[in-house]
Amino acid sequence: MSIQMPEPDRSVLARRDEIVAALRNIVPGEGVISAPHELRPYESDGLTAYRQPPMVVVLPETVAQVSAILAWCHAQGVKVVPRGSGTSLSGGALPLADAVLLGLGKFNRVIEVNHADRLAVVQPGVTNLAITRAVEDAGFYYAPDPSSQIACSIGGNVAENSGGVHCLKYGLTTNNVLGVELVLMDGEVVRLGGRQLDPAGLDLLGVVVGSEGLLGVVTEVTVRILPKPQTARAVLLGFPDPESAGACVAQVIAEGIIPAGMEMMDRPAIHAAEAFVQVGYPLDVGALLIVEVDGPAAECDHLIEEIARIARDNGATTLRVSTDEQERLAFWAGRKAAFPAVGRLAPDYYCMDGTIPRRRLPDVLRRMEEMSQRYGLGVANVFHAGDGNLHPLILYDANLPGELDRAEAFGNDILRLCVEVGGVLTGEHGVGIEKRDLMPDMFSEADLKQQQRVKCAFDPDLLLNPGKVFPTLHRCAELGRMHVHRGQVPFPELPRF
């Protein structure tokens, strides 16, 4: 529990009744929740180690209500934390004691499906999977597939720029969104992007996607939809060690193949998954790869053959090709159950999310093993091998004094290692509060200040989701100042260089 949230503003806490009443004026009936026991369900998101009941929850149903709530809070200096389905793994929707929690769950309508132009317009509370459900009758789907897709909302996906196992081939949320309607903190409603590709002006949509609820509240999303691939086949590959599995991945890509999914599991993850779901994973291997290809049958057949050849070249000791849909799903069942499976090995686990250049994988796994011994905590690894996105699962017991802190410290060391080898702190889960204080390990102060100036352009009073993403809250006035280094003019005569 090492992350500190901003100190609550006592003057705001003292005005709680007034704030609740004002919100009830905007959203009548059951849309405002203020009874302490009813606030409980909102006290955390997917990062459950951190809990904080909000001051009040408001669940608007219209854009006008969202706008009025934000305008009122802006005028009154009251902070707002937006929330979709609350599945964030980085604490992006963690409430603040002195903030209004703005839930978008009632924005749950699919507004339009347009197969001819391959797009769908939906409200932000629609779940990721519900978009596919709404378009699949004509053979389409929405490609980004975070593993929480049955629960997570598209508004949350936009906030986090969510990925999934298929994003090497199909992209993250940002590559699949055409436009949003956004309410700014002062209540102004703007439309960014639209239904066409590459709209005019600055790509503000591009910076809103992945901004973790700090720039505005999304009230409508236009997504691209794709024809659902005709077939999908998977191959299960066992290797003696992660090095040879990594070499296989590199060669697959070097030979021009971008699989729909390419997942790696290390020995502890394989054993945990097999013990949990018994799908026939080989237990005598040091690394397992699941490689999935999709498209027309002729393409799948060709690619599976190529991948099998490459795997044999790289010393695969197990090679099984799915012969039917049931077998393909069985290959995935273990991987998809990896988190709960690892969860059976210890009372608690902590899921990390860094990205590394793939070539550094053997080195990173070796050093992670050393850290594991130093911290006295087990670790299992699942890995989006195609794009270098690691998910180490740290095993601990929160009931043992100090163990959560140790798990967090171990996790932080892993993420620092990712940055050290040329990677990043988060590949798909977001910074939130979880990696907030590690941001200076990846970015200089100048880099972070430049990002915060963008925040100031959207929300100059820093009222929207404060305490997330940035380790230091700089006032916008301070960030805006220019420090002109006068004295020596570096350009006395212009054409000097």
Next chain:
Amino acid sequence: MAILRPTTAQELCDAVADAAASGRRLEIRGGGSKAAIGAPREIDLLDMRSFAGIVDYDPAELVLTAGAGTPLAEIEALVEGEGQMLAFEPFDHGPLLGATAGAATIGGVVAAGVAGSRRVTAGSARDHLLGLQAVSGRGEAFVAGAKVVKNVTGYDLPKLMAGSWGRIAAMTEVTLKVLPRPRVSTTLIADGLSDRAALAAMSQALGSHAEVSAAAHLPAAANGGTAATLLRVAGFAPSVEARCAMLPELLSGHCLLRRAAPDEADRLWTAVRDASPLDEPVLWRVHIQPSHACGLTEALAPLDVRWLYDWAGGLVWLAGEAPADAVRAAAAAAGGQAMLVRAPRELRAQVPAQHPRAAGVMALERRVRRAFDPAGVFEGGRFLGETDAD
């Protein structure tokens, strides 16, 4: 008009900081291949071509890092040699604007958000720009994004830089995602279709399992009297064969398809990319929802314009003397936007190159630009009606 040629990040920081302090404006310039876009202007130039060269390229990692001033042609040749490509199909605007090819730099391509025919399925420069180093209008160096293909750490500032036309920061280095180049690329052609039939056929093809990677339509007036609808199918040979075999039956209600000879396909795709059949002095590009493209051209047809469609109808290149207001109104009515790409000086001095946005969005854009460039160093007057630096 002075030309500054900084050779290091520090020199660049000094040049920009000095301009900010003295209230001077600078225009960031790579090869100048797109200089003729926007209002005519007299302004000091910041020549970025010293920031050139490949910094890192590991094909298996799908990542390439290069100086922003590196010629596009050099990068394309390098990745092609490794069987890879920039999937957004960037192209050199030189020929389109009356200059020779070869000057375009990767920084300019990214800053202008350039993307070719494959944009409809593979994304634009924005989708392939992973990270960058730049100097802001404050004269401060910063990095954004990273050098790995999957990253959500911090704000996605690379998206803001792509298509910003050099108005927020001077990029010194860019990191791009590269992808395998398809082993085989086959183009199927339907001859003689009306615009409506062509757009319907392209929509159906894009929505099918044939995984068409690009689709364009040259109406008869833009193709020597016979319309041509192009569908590109690319990938591994067995897959391309299977997918090409799907299309004739799928589109049998619309058209007959024939397989283009490779040189014919190259010639036609190049014509589409450069809009070369439209040789009028005034050239627009309209970005639009594909199903509205035909309504747009039908509305403007009486104004003596010609056009062609790329991106399955999502991009309409439109040429002729139609009044700018009429073009912009038609684009806006269809929910799209019209950019003035090529025009004589007098027209460029009056008509903004970029389509105006809603007032609230324009104001937000201005605040975001000021977040990088408070003094408006990079507001050189190229985009009429948008400068008003405070």
